[in-house]
Amino acid sequence: MTDPNTSATTTTSTATGKGFELSALVSTGGPRIKLSTFTVTCTATHTQTNANWTFGGMSGLTNPPNPVPASYVSPIKKPDGTALANAVFNIQNLPGDGSVGLTMLRIDFLPASGISGQVTLGHTSCSPTP
Template identity: 75%
Template sequence: MTPATVTHRVVRDPRKGDRRFRAQRTSPPGGYSTVEEPPATAAPGGEEDSEMRSTIVTAVVVTGLAVTATSAASASQPGAAEIGSASFTTAEIPPQGHCAIGGPATATAQIVSKPEITFGGGTSSCTDTKVTATGKDFELSALLRAGGPRVRLSSFTVTCERAPGQTSANWTYGGMSGIANPPSPVPVGYVSPLRKPDGTVLANAVFNIQDLPGDGSVGLTMLRIDFLPESGLSGAVELGRTSCSPTP
């Protein structure tokens, strides 16, 4: 099977004195090249944001079917997407905005607020060739009790597209606070610790979780927050999940 190709782009707010980078796979495969782009100019008289806005774009492309075996996941579900879910000590929130090829074709999630966590709603859509889910206004305050950060994401989207012999999946998010921005490119399973001011790690934010079973299908979770014992909590929160298999 042809190796997966991964591309990333990070866009940061130039009004904060940040820089814009574009990272792309070299051809032939052999590494990443990173190019710094000229910063955009802020609008005259514009008001500076109180917090940095950031958008991460990650794409995973799997091409070629080198094996004939099909995983159980891809055989039972050609494509699906959902906004996210939570299962930890103080809250249980089932998958939000779930859609799948074969039904439901679309879904609309309303605001769901439980103690220490809020999903701000969103939508999903699944067709024969593309599945996508978009969430907004997520907030996690569960770590405050242990002196940790409040986590917010204003928007995020996951998408998986399928074609004969190949699939591609990507994710984006914007308006994140409480978690340090991951590097560019974002490694598979990149861990960003969530700490108290004294350095104690209360939870791990895991980005870009991939499942590549080897049959051309792909599974992708944009972000999972795993609580550690030091937080006084157990369980996890997942944001942005999608998967799809090649079309026949």
């Protein structure tokens, strides 16, 4: 695609989803996490990159502040306060060469959950176009 204002080539990378549900923490007394929609977009021209994300219909997680700071952490807890996982929003990878990587949400399981690993939701990246 060509931007009529710059005659430069624009590329876009997009990750979208709908109906996401994570029930892994329910058996340990944690919440069922749902997002009805999400979109993560990265757009690049010859001179710049830009990445952003949106979501809708989230439950089971505390809404992050607006604007969301980079790598914002929100604990996912049982009703008794035990942290089972961390929801990390707005993870940015800026290597310094003009490219950008953006992850909307990563859920890192903590030892109290009895689950290892992580779940990544909505990731994209792009680099300036030649």
